[in-house]
Amino acid sequence: xxxxxxxxxxxxxxxxxxxxxxxxxxxxxxxxxxxxxxxxxxxxxxxxxxxxxxxxxxxxxxxxxxxxxxxxxxxxxxxxxxxxxxxxxxxxxxxxxxxxxxxxxxxxxxxxxxxxxxxxxxxxxxxxxxxxxxxxxxxxxxxxxxxxxxxxxxxxxxxxxxxxxxxxxxxxxxxxxxxxxxxxxxxxxxxxxxxxxxxxxxxxxxxxxxxxxxxxxxxxxxxxxxxxxxxxxxxxxxxxxxxxxxxxxxxxxxxxxxxxxxxxxxxxxxxxxxxxxxxxxxxxxxxxxxxxxxxxxxxxxxxxxxxxxxxxxxxxxxxxxxxxxxxxxxxxxxxxxxxxxxxxxxxxxxxx
Amino acid sequence: xxxxxxxxxxxxxxxxxxxxxxxxxxxxxxxxxxxxxxxxxxxxxxxxxxxxxxxxxxxxxxxxxxxxxxxxxxxxxxxxxxxxxxxxxxxxxxxxxxxxxxxxxxxxxxxxxxxxxxxxxxxxxxxxxxxxxxxxxxxxxxxxxxxxxxxxxxxxxxxxxxxxxxxxxxxx
Numbered sequence: 001x002x003x004x005x006x007x008x009x010x011x012x013x014x015x016x017x018x019x020x021x022x023x024x025x026x027x028x029x030x031x032x033x034x035x036x037x038x039x040x041x042x043x044x045x046x047x048x049x050x051x052x053x054x055x056x057x058x059x060x061x062x063x064x065x066x067x068x069x070x071x072x073x074x075x076x077x078x079x080x081x082x083x084x085x086x087x088x089x090x091x092x093x094x095x096x097x098x099x100x101x102x103x104x105x106x107x108x109x110x111x112x113x114x115x116x117x118x119x120x121x122x123x124x125x126x127x128x129x130x131x132x133x134x135x136x137x138x139x140x141x142x143x144x145x146x147x148x149x150x151x152x153x154x155x156x157x158x159x160x161x162x163x164x165x166x167x168x169x170x171x172x173x174x175x176x177x178x179x180x181x182x183x184x185x186x187x188x189x190x191x192x193x194x195x196x197x198x199x200x201x202x203x204x205x206x207x208x209x210x211x212x213x214x215x216x217x218x219x220x221x222x223x224x225x226x227x228x229x230x231x232x233x234x235x236x237x238x239x240x241x242x243x244x245x246x247x248x249x250x251x252x253x254x255x256x257x258x259x260x261x262x263x264x265x266x267x268x269x270x271x272x273x274x275x276x277x278x279x280x281x282x283x284x285x286x287x288x289x290x291x292x293x294x295x296x297x298x299x300x301x302x303x304x305x306x307x308x309x310x311x312x313x314x315x316x317x318x319x320x321x322x323x324x325x326x327x328x329x330x331x332x333x334x335x336x337x338x339x340x341x342x343x344x345x346x347x348x349x350x351x352x
Numbered sequence: 353x354x355x356x357x358x359x360x361x362x363x364x365x366x367x368x369x370x371x372x373x374x375x376x377x378x379x380x381x382x383x384x385x386x387x388x389x390x391x392x393x394x395x396x397x398x399x400x401x402x403x404x405x406x407x408x409x410x411x412x413x414x415x416x417x418x419x420x421x422x423x424x425x426x427x428x429x430x431x432x433x434x435x436x437x438x439x440x441x442x443x444x445x446x447x448x449x450x451x452x453x454x455x456x457x458x459x460x461x462x463x464x465x466x467x468x469x470x471x472x473x474x475x476x477x478x479x480x481x482x483x484x485x486x487x488x489x490x491x492x493x494x495x496x497x498x499x500x501x502x503x504x505x506x507x508x509x510x511x512x513x514x515x516x517x518x519x520x521x522x523x524x
Contacts, residue, residue, distance in 0.1 A: 022383025025415045028423055042421060058378035068414055071421025114378040123374065132372035 004096050005220040005227030006348065007213050007323075008037040009316030014177040014208035014304035017113035023057065027109050027209045028069040034105070034211035038223040042071055045213075046101025048078040049092045051085030051108035052308050055120050066109065077101075084108060085210065085312030086273070086334030086344045092214055093233060102219040108309035109209030117205055117307065125338060126240050137275075137338075140242075142197045144339045145278040147247040149196055154281050156196070160187040162277040162295075163200040163302060170299025177304040178204040200302075203275040208306030210313045228319035228330075228348045232260030235344035237337075247339050253286040256345040257331075262287055268327030269294045271314035273334045275301045282340060283333060297321065311335060315346055322350040385415035388427060390499035396491055398430045400465050408466035412501075432489040434462040434507075435515045439473065439481050456481045460507055461520060471501070475508035484520070486512035 010033035018026050035041060048070055052063050059065075063080045072078065081087045085108020092104035112120075118136035125131040148154050161184050170176035182200075193199050213223070220227040236252035236259075238245055245251075257263075270293050274280035280302075284295060296302075298317040301310040311334025318332040327350075334344040355366070382390060385401055389412045392399035401413030401424035408417065409428050417424050439458035442451070456478050459468035473481050474490070488510040497503045 019381055020384060022381055022386065022415070025383045025385065025423075028416055028421070031421070055376075058376065058380070065414065068416040068418045069421060071417065071419055073419045111381065114381060115376055120376060123376075127372070128370075131374075132370075 002097055002099065002216045003220070003229055004093055004214055004216050005224065005229045006315065006319035007215050007220050007224040007227050008034045009210070009212050009320045010034040010037065011175050011210040011309075011313055011316065012208045012306075013175050014206045014306060016177065016205060016207070018111055018207035019113065023052075023062065023066045023109055023111060023209075024069050026111070026207070027066055027107060027211075030209050031069050031105070031107055031211045034107075034213050038213055040103065040213070040223065042076070042105075044103050045105045046077065047092055047095045047104040048072075048076055049088040049095075049104065049106050050078070050080045051083050051088040051106075051312065052080070052110055053082050055123055056110045056112055056115065056117065056307060058115055069107075070105065084273075084308050084310065084334050084336050085212075086315055086346075087235065087336070089212060089214065089312060089315060090233060090235060090344060093230060096214065096216045102217070103213065103215045103223075105211065105213055106312065107209065107211040108312045110306050110308045111207040112205050112307055113207050121307070121338075130242070138194065138197055138202055140338045141202070141276040141278070142194060143242070144247040144282070145196050145201065145276065148278045148282065151248045153248060153285070154278065156188060157184055158281060159201060159277040160184040160198075162280045163187055166296055166300050166302035169297050170303030173299045173303065175304065176299045177206055179299065179303060201277045203301050203305030203310075204303070206304050206306045206310075208304060208309060210306075210309045210316055212312060212316050212319075224323060226323045226325065226350055228322040228350060230346060231349050232262075232347040233344070234259035235342065237342040240337075240341065242339065245339070248282065250282050250286040250340045250343060253283050253333065253340065253343040253345065256343050257287045260345040260347050262331060262345060262347060266329050267293050267331050268329055269297055269318070269321065270331040271296055271298060271300065271318040271333070272331075273301055273311040273314045274340075275305050275310065275335070277302065279335070279340055283335070283343075287331065287333075287345070289331070311344065315348070318346075318348050322348055325350070383415055385413040385424070389413055392429075393501060393503040394497050394499045396494070396497060396503070398432065398462065398489070400428045400430050400462075402426045402428050409464060410467050411462060411465045411469055428464065430462045430464050432462075433510055434460040434465075434469075434487055435520060436473070436481065436483055436485045436487060437461050437468045437520050438483055441478050441481075454478045458487075458507065460487055471504060472506040473508070474506040482514070484514035484517055486510050486515065
């Protein structure tokens with residue numbers, strides 16, 4: 001296996017609605033910043049891979065247009081996943097393992113503002129028996145939250161603690177959308193949105209994007225003083241049928257974590273992609289992380305949730321923290337599908 | 353394969369198919385570059401953007417140069433004349449077409465631009481349209497101008513001699 005590292009990360013200032021620019025205009029400065037961070041142009045990039053979904057923009061093949069942001073003519077080697085950008089990073093990581101190229105650019109973006117994101121995401125559900133009922137994202141998360149509470153594994157105060165920590169951590173994150181210093185008691189005192197969900201259980205609807213550069217071996221060392229090495233990366237998927245899953249745990253997270261080498265432990269922090277509070281607790285338990293490991297120092301998806309980019313941002317945030325010397329070993333995850341259906345786990349390490 | 357139902361529902365007609373209509377509404381955000389283009393059409397102007405690196409002029413502009421991957425901020429007002437690079441005679445009717453077939457859909461390279469714009473060709477028999485033909489925009493009446501490409505009704509021949517196809521290399 002080649003050693004591959006994240007050497008650069010950039011993200012947009014996340015907002016509720018980016019109404020004055022289209023996807024290309026939103027993405028271009030972020031892609032440029034990711035390349036400028038390591039002083040390279042597209043001529044050094046051997047492969048470009050992006051993550052987004054046409055359903056959010058309401059335009060078929062919308063990702064083809066956003067390729068304009070990297071300058072795809074004459075033709076470049078590129079690919080796209082209709083998934084979170086973390087899976088685009090996985091594809092690029094595989095490309096680097098083949099050994100033909102040394103540098104890859106990954107970007108991911110979404111604008112949830114053009115449509116009703118809660119309705120749009122119902123279109124990823126089982127098209128015969130579930131999607132026709134239009135159960136929105138919060139209803140689906142409500143099922144999972146209720147199952148977790150009923151199992152006795154977590155209390156409403158545990159959920160509120162996740163939200164309170166996320167917002168407080170986000171105060172130090174200039175890119176975050178939702179920040180605050182409300183206490184657990186403050187949050188619990190707020191009215192419910194729909195039992196058992198409070199508004200603070202849910203991520204803010206977000207427009208935003210991110211870009212990452214990964215590189216192999218000596219090229220990574222050339223581009224970065226302190227690359228964040230990918231020591232393990234794996235992704236797993238569970239059944240689309242919710243009735244076949246135990247929603248209080250995440251088998252796919254546990255399996256991917258095991259394959260990525262999580263059991264060795266020693267993590268300084270974790271960036272877990274969990275758009276709803278209960279999901280952070282489920283992901284944390286499934287990875288066997290104890291209370292000593294700080295979760296989501298960036299504020300996580302509860303403070304900014306550009307769909308299709310929020311998972312890639314977890315990997316980028318973790319890598320940046322390692323490159324800045326604020327920890328040497330971290331775990332980063334990405335999730336996709338309803339109720340943590342699919343999960344990617346990545347173990348990152350600095351050189352220290 | 354035949355399904356054996358319990359006696360209580362044996363005479364109920366079986367469901368063989370189900371329709372599950374889906375409908376989603378979106379508010380389209382054209383962005384800075386496209387907004388400028390659309391506002392221009394409302395004033396009978398065709399606005400493109402020029403790449404600061406390669407100098408190519410794109411219309412409609414999308415705010416980026418696909419060759420260099422850099423923002424295109426300099427706006428260029430383009431003339432209403434151009435050349436057909438290539439075209440298609442549409443012989444098949446389809447839902448929402450609203451046109452009598454056959455008709456011609458053409459790629460028009462506006463003078464001073466580097467990427468052709470797709471539009472309708474009219475005021476010429478369909479079998480006389482050709483690559484290199486010089487054309488001009490025909491606008492809707494001034495009081496019907498709107499921020500849409502439909503403010504240009506169609507293109508028609510402007511009577512100038514054909515352009516040599518070599519002059520359109522890279523744009524056809």
